[in-house]
Amino acid sequence: MTSYLIKGAKPLGGGPADVLITDGRIAAIGDSLSATGAEVIEAGGLIALPGLVDLHTHLREPGREDAETVETGSRAAALGGFTAVHAMANTDPVADTAGVVEQVWRLGGQAGLVDVVPVGAVTVGLAGERLAELGAMADSAARVRVFSDDGHCVSDPALMRRALEYVKAFDGVVAQHAEEPRLTAGAQMHEGDRSARLGLTGWPAAAEEAIIARDVLLAGHVGARLHVCHVSTAGSVELLRWAKSRGVQVTAEVTPHHLLLTDACAESYDPVFKVNPPLRTDEDVAALRRGLADGTIDAVATDHAPHAVEDKESEWAQARPGMLGLEQALAVVVETMVETGLLDWQGVADRMSMRPAAIGRLAGHGRPLAPGEPANLLLLDPAARVTVDPAALASRSRNSPYAGRELPGRVVATFLRGTPTVLDGKAVR
Numbered sequence: 001m002t003s004y005l006i007k008g009a010k011p012l013g014g015g016p017a018d019v020l021i022t023d024g025r026i027a028a029i030g031d032s033l034s035a036t037g038a039e040v041i042e043a044g045g046l047i048a049l050p051g052l053v054d055l056h057t058h059l060r061e062p063g064r065e066d067a068e069t070v071e072t073g074s075r076a077a078a079l080g081g082f083t084a085v086h087a088m089a090n091t092d093p094v095a096d097t098a099g100v101v102e103q104v105w106r107l108g109g110q111a112g113l114v115d116v117v118p119v120g121a122v123t124v125g126l127a128g129e130r131l132a133e134l135g136a137m138a139d140s141a142a143r144v145r146v147f148s149d150d151g152h153c154v155s156d157p158a159l160m161r162r163a164l165e166y167v168k169a170f171d172g173v174v175a176q177h178a179e180e181p182r183l184t185a186g187a188q189m190h191e192g193d194r195s196a197r198l199g200l201t202g203w204p205a206a207a208e209e210a211i212i213a214r215d216v217l218l219a220g221h222v223g224a225r226l227h228v229c230h231v232s233t234a235g236s237v238e239l240l241r242w243a244k245s246r247g248v249q250v251t252a253e254v255t256p257h258h259l260l261l262t263d264a265c266a267e268s269y270d271p272v273f274k275v276n277p278p279l280r281t282d283e284d285v286a287a288l289r290r291g292l293a294d295g296t297i298d299a300v301a302t303d304h305a306p307h308a309v310e311d312k313e314s315e316w317a318q319a320r321p322g323m324l325g326l327e328q329a330l331a332v333v334v335e336t337m338v339e340t341g342l343l344d345w346q347g348v349a350d351r352m353s354m355r356p357a358a359i360g361r362l363a364g365h366g367r368p369l370a371p372g373e374p375a376n377l378l379l380l381d382p383a384a385r386v387t388v389d390p391a392a393l394a395s396r397s398r399n400s401p402y403a404g405r406e407l408p409g410r411v412v413a414t415f416l417r418g419t420p421t422v423l424d425g426k427a428v429r
């Protein structure tokens with residue numbers, strides 16, 4: 001295995017240092033290291049961060065390989081600085097059996113660009129009627145710990161309670177897509193003044209908040225772990241704060257797009273801005289940023305949702321919800337959280353690597369950069385500014401809400417267990 005000597009990068013909490021990588025691990029961090037035979041990477045001005053971990057990626061394989069494959073999504077992830085992604089279960093067939101989660105896990109291993117960690121469905125076929133084979137998925141080679149019907153809410157409270165009870169046995173977590181479906185029938189965008197003016201059916205904040213309120217009570221009652229996907233409203237942040245203060249084992253994620261964009265984007269009627277949950281108001285964005293800064297929201301998760309052209313480039317009402325996220329996630333966090341002074345680099349590592357790895361009970365990821373640890377890391381040029389060109393993305397889909405936008409920071413290199421997946425800002429394969 002090639003050894004790498006990264007010269008002059010800034011690891012967290014210290015001045016410039018060299019990082020020596022041998023046999024897939026960090027062998028040493030220090031001043032003026034040398035190592036014969038090691039490939040030298042000049043990293044002056046770059047920041048070294050632990051490899052990012054995404055709790056919420058849609059890879060679309062099996063079933064919609066025209067929109068994304070495990071391999072193309074893995075490449076997009078590596079370019080974004082990720083070393084592990086959780087692959088959501090809403091594939092075709094649905095990842096609701098040991099067979100399907102093992103298939104996704106194997107495809108991830110074959111692509112070899114990030115660790116692909118399958119999420120198992122909570123209910124058979126995401127239909128919300130019967131629990132899927134949670135134990136069999138947990139015991140499978142894919143070792144599933146995160147279960148989600150994402151795209152659908154587990155809206156039956158008795159079923160949700162049983163799912164929480166079940167995953168407790170193997171320290172799993174139910175990741176809820178919080179959306180009371182009876183309140184969002186036909187919904188197209190955030191319910192408020194704008195939806196009324198634009199004539200688009202509204203998706204009220206209360207549809208998210210009602211499920212979160214119910215589920216934190218259930219999780220507290222059962223004593224199990226609950227994770228809330230893509231939190232989007234100020235009221236949700238308040239509910240999470242309350243639940244955490246009561247000792248409920250609840251964690252939550254926010255997407256990059258909910259940290260940056262608002263429902264004003266819908267004024268364009270460009271369906272690239274249609275997403276579930278919808279983009280909210282300025283006040284919601286401010287509350288989400290504050291919640292992420294103070295740790296009420298534990299993690300940033302991309303909800304990378306690639307869609308084929310025919311599913312997205314249509315009239316707003318016909319378009320599928322969802323937007324790309326993997327390749328720009330870190331840049332959006334730098335713009336919304338670092339450049340605003342809300343998070344330092346340690347905070348970025350915590351919310352995008354350490355905490356998501358801990359929520360997913362993922363070994364070998366989300367570890368500090370220290371001798372002996374697996375060499376999962378990225379090098380970021382914080383001074384670079386990049387204008388997003390959808391045609392240049394590694395994803396098979398093009399539905400980026402950041403097209404034409406200049407964002408700060410550029411991932412220069414990513415290492416997965418000591419092997420570069422990205423060098424000079426380009427995917428190695």
Ligand SMILES: NC(=O)N[C@@H](CC(=O)O)C(=O)O
Binds near residue numbers: 058177276303321322
């Ligand atoms: N987040 C999205 O807008 N879309 C998701 C599923 C979903 O949550 O609706 C997708 O799979 O496309």
